[in-house]
Amino acid sequence: MKIKTYNKISKKGLNLFPVNYEVGDALEAADAILVRSATLHDIPFDPELKAIARAGAGTNNVPIDRCNEAGIVVFNTPGANANAVKELVTAALIMSARPIYPAIEWLQSLNETADFNKVVEKGKSNFIGPEIAGKRLGVIGLGAIGIKVANLAVHLGMEVYGYDPYLSVDNAWSL
Structure with a gap:
């Protein structure tokens, strides 16, 4: 073959x-x-x-x-890459809630600072962001990826709302 x-x-x-x-x-x-x-x-x-x-x-x-x-x-092969996509969605959720990239850039700019620890301690409050726990998340489409994202969001303490007009019984039991 x-x-x-x-x-x-x-x-x-x-x-x-x-x-x-x-x-x-x-x-x-x-x-x-x-x-x-x-x-x-x-x-x-x-x-x-x-x-x-x-x-x-x-x-x-x-x-x-x-x-x-x-x-x-x-x-x-539906669902074959569902876990990888779930992880990327999770990273996007967290990065959208917190200014992670600007904080990284700021830290990199401090590489020659003599008083590094003091500067970090003083400046880290500029990069506070809200926690995602307690926030609401809407998931449209509860197939292989949507189910994984919804379940992970629940485990992270989010209030999750899902919509899928074609939700199968098996997928519903997976939520």
């Missing part, structure tokens, strides 16, 4: 394929395509192509109509 890759795909994941699979970005006449964000709308497909796997939640970069006509199976 030949699997053509588009974009940089983690070696950790690629190493899970059996040894008799050929996997790479230079393959011709592939049986399958593995893609992350590259758009396939203008790429011609080999007649041997059987499947396209999208390493991500959506399939907007895959020409679904053309695949349907050619009998090419298309699937995605």
Whole structure:
């Protein structure tokens, strides 16, 4: 089996394929395509192509109509990167509440200060920000990522409101 890759795909994941699979970005006449964000709308497909796997939640970069006509199976991997996105959202929440980046810049500007400890003690109050505990957070979309963000926000002491008109029973039980 030949699997053509588009974009940089983690070696950790690629190493899970059996040894008799050929996997790479230079393959011709592939049986399958593995893609992350590259758009396939203008790429011609080999007649041997059987499947396209999208390493991500959506399939907007895959020409679904053309695949349907050619009998090419298309699937995605929703939730595969949900934990990483949850962590980035958490970092953004905290950085939006507190002036972390300006504080880092200020500290870096003090690298030659003789009385470093005194200056830091005196100036650190300029970078106080509100705690996120007790704040309200709205999460729109309670899929794999939304659930993780909502649950973490609750653990951080936030009041969380969620909205998802397509919420599944399994996802509801995960909240």
